Amino acid sequence: MKPADMDPTLCNNSVLRQAARQLGQLYDDIISPSGLRATQFGLLAYVVALDRPTMAQLASALVMDLSALGHTLKPLIRDGLVETFPDERDRRAKRVKLTAVGEQKVKAASALWAKAQGAFETAFGKKRAAELRKVLSFVASDAFGQAFVAAKGSS
Numbered sequence: 466m467k468p469a470d471m472d473p474t475l476c477n478n479s480v481l482r483q484a485a486r487q488l489g490q491l492y493d494d495i496i497s498p499s500g501l502r503a504t505q506f507g508l509l510a511y512v513v514a515l516d517r518p519t520m521a522q523l524a525s526a527l528v529m530d531l532s533a534l535g536h537t538l539k540p541l542i543r544d545g546l547v548e549t550f551p552d553e554r555d556r557r558a559k560r561v562k563l564t565a566v567g568e569q570k571v572k573a574a575s576a577l578w579a580k581a582q583g584a585f586e587t588a589f590g591k592k593r594a595a596e597l598r599k600v601l602s603f604v605a606s607d608a609f610g611q612a613f614v615a616a617k618g619s620s
Contacts, residue, residue, distance in 0.1 A: 512562065547563055
């Protein structure tokens, strides 16, 4: 027996995950000649953008916990694309940086990512794509997480 209001097509989480899987597969198909998955490219792009972030900074930016980040970094470390090193001010904290091989890989994969990004914006529309990124960035924010937690108490 299912509740009358249980329609999976109305579940925000389910539809968002479906869209993420579909988009991930499409980007993976284009980026795959680089030897990277789209998620790996995204992680490497954050390492570049954050300029040798601490593990905690990187995990926060990716909305991941530290253990999941460590697991995700293992193949990139194994393949010589990134390395971790102790923070100069706090030796307990680890920082992440690209290796020379990683820099070359990101450079090569960037052209493929640009192709995937262009295909998305052509199919979806540049303005709508910008609006979607803005909305999804809010959903990924601490502010939304706090509002969601507050709202679940009143439901």
